[in-house]
Amino acid sequence: MSAHSYDPGISANKLFWTIPIPEESVDVHLGAGEALLHVTNISLSDVFTVPNSFSHAKTPVPAVINSLRLEWGGITKTTHFTSTDPNDQFAGYFLENSATIEVTVTTPAANGLDGFRFVSDPAATTISHFAQIGHEHNGTFFPG
Amino acid sequence: MLGTAGAAGALLVAGVPKIAFGAKPGSGIPNPIPHITGPGHFFFPGPVDGSIVPSDPTGAHPGGRDPSMIYDFNGFIGQAELNLSGTGTDLNSGATAPYTFHTDMRFMKGVFVDTAGRNQRGAFAFI
Numbered sequence: 001m002s003a004h005s006y007d008p009g010i011s012a013n014k015l016f017w018t019i020p021i022p023e024e025s026v027d028v029h030l031g032a033g034e035a036l037l038h039v040t041n042i043s044l045s046d047v048f049t050v051p052n053s054f055s056h057a058k059t060p061v062p063a064v065i066n067s068l069r070l071e072w073g074g075i076t077k078t079t080h081f082t083s084t085d086p087n088d089q090f091a092g093y094f095l096e097n098s099a100t101i102e103v104t105v106t107t108p109a110a111n112g113l114d115g116f117r118f119v120s121d122p123a124a125t126t127i128s129h130f131a132q133i134g135h136e137h138n139g140t141f142f143p144g
Numbered sequence: 145m146l147g148t149a150g151a152a153g154a155l156l157v158a159g160v161p162k163i164a165f166g167a168k169p170g171s172g173i174p175n176p177i178p179h180i181t182g183p184g185h186f187f188f189p190g191p192v193d194g195s196i197v198p199s200d201p202t203g204a205h206p207g208g209r210d211p212s213m214i215y216d217f218n219g220f221i222g223q224a225e226l227n228l229s230g231t232g233t234d235l236n237s238g239a240t241a242p243y244t245f246h247t248d249m250r251f252m253k254g255v256f257v258d259t260a261g262r263n264q265r266g267a268f269a270f271i
Contacts, residue, residue, distance in 0.1 A: 127226060130224070
């Protein structure tokens with residue numbers, strides 16, 4: 001089986017790999033350092049590799065995230081921060097923690113390619129390199 | 145982005161797909177943050193103070209490292225850079241194999257000013 005890579009593409013205004021989701025998909029308890037992102041049936045593309053996401057040397061095919069559950073918890077650091085970058089102004093309260101993920105994603109058979117499904121191992125097997133949650137305001141809402 | 149482990153990297157943009165946003169009064173489409181990394185408006189994952197970390201190959205950002213993908217935004221964010229393992233299945237042959245993936249995923253939930261200049265409420269995921 002070959003490589004797979006999933007993303008929703010880049011919008012006309014260069015918004016990068018970002019898509020609208022139902023508001024109820026996100027639940028945040030900032031005081032406890034906890035948050036949950038839970039979405040189902042998210043349409044996106046299997047671009048096979050990250051470089052191919054930009055080159056399209058191999059034509060991306062439709063895919064779906066059947067279920068994604070991403071949980072944050074365990075506060076390791078808290079920060080009140082105000083940026084000093086005049087070109088990207090933001091400020092807020094941020095909590096570094098760790099995260100776990102469970103995901104099922106499917107690439108249906110298309111264009112002569114076999115279909116593919118990935119089912120992740122249990123959330124506890126996740127290796128969390130960096131995670132944080134927070135409340136911020138940027139751009140027009142800066143400094144707030 | 146959810147990609148096979150080891151495949152991460154910022155490259156030049158050639159042709160890219162477009163996102164279909166649901167219609168709302170105003171555009172409903174948020175503006176991206178101004179900062180550009182390679183092909184997109186984003187910072188790699190890392191502390192907001194911009195300090196050097198392994199998760200950000202572009203180095204330090206003394207002015208700060210905004211975790212949000214959208215600008216003119218006031219709300220909650222979440223960000224996670226993870227490695228995960230699991231089982232891949234060929235849906236034609238039924239053959240299975242162990243797979244590992246690397247991902248940088250985020251959410252933004254709150255109010256934002258859309259590209260039409262109107263205040264909106266919503267949630268977004270960076271996948």
